[in-house]
Amino acid sequence: MPIEVENLSYTYMPESTQSVAALQGINLRIADGEFVGIMGRTGSGKSTLIQLLAGLLTPTRGRVLLDGRDIAAKDYDRSILRRTVGIVFQYPEYQLFETTVAKDVAFGLKHSGLNHVEVTSRVRKALEIMGFDYDKIHNQSPLALSGGEKRRVAIAGVLAVQPKILIFDEPVAGLDPQGRYSFMQLTARLHQGGTTIIMVSHNTDVLSEYTERLVVLEHGQIALEGLTKDVFMQLPTHDHLPVAMSTAQEIAYMLAARGMNLPQGIITYDDLLFALKAKLGGGEEAP
Numbered sequence: 001m002p003i004e005v006e007n008l009s010y011t012y013m014p015e016s017t018q019s020v021a022a023l024q025g026i027n028l029r030i031a032d033g034e035f036v037g038i039m040g041r042t043g044s045g046k047s048t049l050i051q052l053l054a055g056l057l058t059p060t061r062g063r064v065l066l067d068g069r070d071i072a073a074k075d076y077d078r079s080i081l082r083r084t085v086g087i088v089f090q091y092p093e094y095q096l097f098e099t100t101v102a103k104d105v106a107f108g109l110k111h112s113g114l115n116h117v118e119v120t121s122r123v124r125k126a127l128e129i130m131g132f133d134y135d136k137i138h139n140q141s142p143l144a145l146s147g148g149e150k151r152r153v154a155i156a157g158v159l160a161v162q163p164k165i166l167i168f169d170e171p172v173a174g175l176d177p178q179g180r181y182s183f184m185q186l187t188a189r190l191h192q193g194g195t196t197i198i199m200v201s202h203n204t205d206v207l208s209e210y211t212e213r214l215v216v217l218e219h220g221q222i223a224l225e226g227l228t229k230d231v232f233m234q235l236p237t238h239d240h241l242p243v244a245m246s247t248a249q250e251i252a253y254m255l256a257a258r259g260m261n262l263p264q265g266i267i268t269y270d271d272l273l274f275a276l277k278a279k280l281g282g283g284e285e286a287p
């Protein structure tokens with residue numbers, strides 16, 4: 001189910017003198033199975049955009065189309081949206097409120113029409129995907145878990161719905177390196193399984209390694225958009241944009257400044273490794 005955004009604008013408190021035009025005239029199409037990153041400085045409109053994509057905010061102007069249908073239309077069946085689009089907010093661990101982990105993970109399935117056995121099987125699977133032993137964890141209080149465990153439970157709650165489109169707002173902020181790595185490996189597996197992933201992040205390394213396409217927002221508009229590699233390549237010529245280069249890209253620039261010129265287009269650690277091996281000899285061919 002592709003998501004299309006047509007001339008989308010959103011203004012907070014439109015009637016007030018303090019109204020904020022958070023998004024202005026956004027056009028975007030996200031095809032089935034894509035992995036799209038959204039970056040941009042704080043306040044550029046990223047969270048507003050994804051809340052509009054998930055139907056949690058209603059556009060001030062323009063439309064969001066899911067599979068060609070306007071999700072804000074009066075006759076639109078919003079249960080399709082709930083089943084298709086899953087959204088994980090930043091710090092989802094603060095949204096746990098049920099008495100047991102299993103109840104929390106099952107929450108999004110309440111009106112799904114699935115019977116008890118099917119719900120339990122979905123909950124078990126989602127918790128196992130997130131690295132838990134279902135039998136050990138399902139009866140525990142979510143409040144007794146660590147921050148990182150709570151976040152994994154909260155994400156399991158979204159996965160249990162098995163949405164075709166998954167939206168994450170800053171999912172790796174505050175995770176330790178191991179937690180970040182396992183979360184990104186999981187996301188990559190979901191993506192390989194055909195799930196569309198839309199990820200807001202300030203972490204340029206994560207975006208450069210995993211996404212296929214990037215959208216850079218600036219003052220509520222799309223400042224730059226394209227294949228991930230192309231967007232990173234263009235960043236140095238857009239120095240008004242507050243978006244950083246990836247670490248591998250920065251290292252390549254630093255080496256060039258010290259006289260070691262590597263080929264253009266180094267964005268990921270693998271790119272850097274292959275270039276260095278080729279330069280220093282004994283290297284493998286780039287893939």
Ligand SMILES: Nc1ncnc2c1ncn2[C@@H]1O[C@H](COP(=O)(O)OP(=O)(O)OP(=O)(O)O)[C@@H](O)[C@H]1O
Pocket residue numbers: 012013020021022040041042043044045046047048049
């Ligand atoms: N509930 C709200 N009421 C009024 N203004 C808001 C509200 N939420 C966001 N804004 C404003 O809308 C603009 C876009 O905010 P948004 O939260 O979408 O930015 P963001 O890109 O997600 O930022 P961050 O990287 O800090 O999460 C900002 O100017 C912000 O102050």
Ligand SMILES: [Mg+2]
Pocket residue numbers: 046047048169
């Ligand atoms: Mg935000």
